[in-house]
Amino acid sequence: MLVVGFPTGALQANCYLIAPGEGEACVIVDPGQDAAEPVAEAIKEHGLTPVAAILTHGHFDHCFAVAPICDGNDIPAWIHPDDRDLLSDPLKGVSAESAAFFGGKLAMREPQEVRELTDQSVLDLAGLSMTVDHTPGHTQGSVTFRCGTQEGGRLLFAGDTLFAGSIGRTDLPGGDVHKMAQSLRTKILTLPDDTVVLPGHGPTTTIGRERVSNPFLAGLEEGSTVPGPLRGL
Incomplete structure (x- = not known):
């Protein structure tokens, strides 16, 4: 399997291309700010044919x-319906300070074709089978x-649900600390320890590493809640 990843934009959000191998069809995960050029370069370098873009959430640094990439x-493009409106109204998902930084304007639009993700659905794309888990908390x-x-x-x-040593912030519009705790408890900590996490x-x-060392996961398996650290967007 081929996985190509690189950070993009001012907030260094990770974009990934995943394919069965060189010269195959591929899926693009989270093409964020300034991602168009490195995505095109990776496609050319590895001889890939993109078939879809899938989005972990609707914040602009991830989409x-x-x-332009999809069209x-x-x-x-695939996105959960609860975040779809952020594709055309990105400031709806950021803090007041961030909105002010952009002068109250951040122009985005939906791609020509948008499909909606559902919890526990399986996407068969590019010869890959990808299971979708709805993990509200960072966004709805x-x-x-x-x-x-x-x-x-x-x-x-x-996405911005789990990081190495941290979790996604829950203080932005659409964030919810209790939903984040539930998502981590029921959708993340239930995964095998050898699962490699691409945040x-x-x-x-890995899940195993975060289970034993991530302070924001401590006690979750016993049912506690967690505050949201200020990480990501």
Whole structure:
């Protein structure tokens, strides 16, 4: 399996391309701010043919380039319906300070074809089978994507639900600390320890590593709640 990842934009959100191998069809995960050029370069370098873009949530740093990338390649974008409105109204999902920084204007639009994700659905794209888990907390429509590899490994594209050593902030519009705790408890901590986590910001990690070292997961399996640290967007 081929996974190509790189940070994009001012907030260094991770964008990923995943394919069965070189010269195959691929899926683009979270094409954020300034992602169009590196995505095009990765497609050319590895001989890939994009078939879809899938979004872990609707914050602009994860989907700012989705319309030009999707429309330029004639492919659909997939997003949870609870975050779909952020594609055309990105300031709805940011803090007042962030909105002021952009002068109250941040122009985005939906791609020509948008399809909606549902919890526990399975996407069969590019020869890959990806399970969708709805994980509200960072946003109402946050999701993660689980995928197995031909080599027998397990991957989790976690968006801004889980990071190495942290979790997504819950203080932005649409965030909810109690839903975040529930998502982490029922959708993240139930995964096998050897699951490789590819987060929306920062380095890769594993579920096992986070289970024993992430302070924001401590006690969750026993039912406690957690405050949302200020990480990501």
